[in-house]
Amino acid sequence: MTPPTNPNLDLVSVAIALLGVASIAPEAAQIIGPYAVIFFGALLGASFAASRREPASRWAAVWFMAKIVGLTLVITVPCAQLIATAYPNAEVRWTLGPVAIVLAGIGNAWPKVAAWFLGLVRGIVERWASTTNPRGPNNPPNGG
Amino acid sequence: MQLSAEATLFFLMVNFLICSAIAWSCLCRINLMHGKQTRMVFRLKYSILLTAASVAAFLPALFPTLAPVALAVFGAAVLFQLAGGARAWRGGVPQYAKSDPQPFDPEPHAHTGKS
Numbered sequence: 001m002t003p004p005t006n007p008n009l010d011l012v013s014v015a016i017a018l019l020g021v022a023s024i025a026p027e028a029a030q031i032i033g034p035y036a037v038i039f040f041g042a043l044l045g046a047s048f049a050a051s052r053r054e055p056a057s058r059w060a061a062v063w064f065m066a067k068i069v070g071l072t073l074v075i076t077v078p079c080a081q082l083i084a085t086a087y088p089n090a091e092v093r094w095t096l097g098p099v100a101i102v103l104a105g106i107g108n109a110w111p112k113v114a115a116w117f118l119g120l121v122r123g124i125v126e127r128w129a130s131t132t133n134p135r136g137p138n139n140p141p142n143g144g
Numbered sequence: 145m146q147l148s149a150e151a152t153l154f155f156l157m158v159n160f161l162i163c164s165a166i167a168w169s170c171l172c173r174i175n176l177m178h179g180k181q182t183r184m185v186f187r188l189k190y191s192i193l194l195t196a197a198s199v200a201a202f203l204p205a206l207f208p209t210l211a212p213v214a215l216a217v218f219g220a221a222v223l224f225q226l227a228g229g230a231r232a233w234r235g236g237v238p239q240y241a242k243s244d245p246q247p248f249d250p251e252p253h254a255h256t257g258k259s
Contacts, residue, residue, distance in 0.1 A: 019207070022207035022208075043194070044195040050171075051190065058172055058175055
């Protein structure tokens with residue numbers, strides 16, 4: 001008798017297993033499971049983002065959330081794969097849910113995120129420039 | 145004993161309508177909130193309740209055998225809702241829940257002249 005293997009406890013594996021219980025074909029469950037996790041994660045993030053914006057009409061809020069959820073459904077998997085490439089220990093299955101929540105939670109604050117990211121890149125470049133040339137461009141060696 | 149197929153379908157539909165109404169109610173409240181004027185815990189509470197209501201509406205409707213999962217998710221959201229408001233109940237019934245939200249007056253008849 002072979003010893004039992006450790007079950008995957010990530011949300012995506014659980015969703016796939018539950019869909020298997022619900023008599024969904026395993027091939028379909030492999031696709032529906034992850035996207036169900038992404039969809040409901042995106043819904044949580046989008047509703048949180050909607051609570052941050054200026055009050056508007058109800059249908060405007062529905063449209064806002066639909067846009068955010070749609071965008072998140074498209075970009076979550078590539079982002080999770082990008083994270084898995086940068087950090088090999090972070091499995092895509094584990095990161096899908098949190099990535100969907102965070103991406104949707106950003107809402108309409110993408111310009112602020114872009115500004116923060118550019119500032120981060122600028123800081124890294126400046127730090128790198130100061131370490132490679134500690135005197136700086138205004139202090140040339142030997143008095144110029 | 146099991147419910148008949150018609151009864152199961154009926155209750156699934158009732159569940160869908162009730163959970164959709166909860167989700168819509170949450171959306172209406174979320175729509176009135178503003179990031180700078182609403183406490184984070186309230187924004188989080190209603191976001192979680194909206195998501196859980198959506199799960200509880202759609203999951204049993206699409207996959208009836210997963211109804212217990214939806215129930216657990218919805219129960220967790222209700223628990224979070226109660227836990228989020230627990231601080232207000234620590235010192236007794238909070239002001240907003242009282243039927244007569246007047247400040248305590250040690251001499252209630254002093255103003256009317258009655259003894």
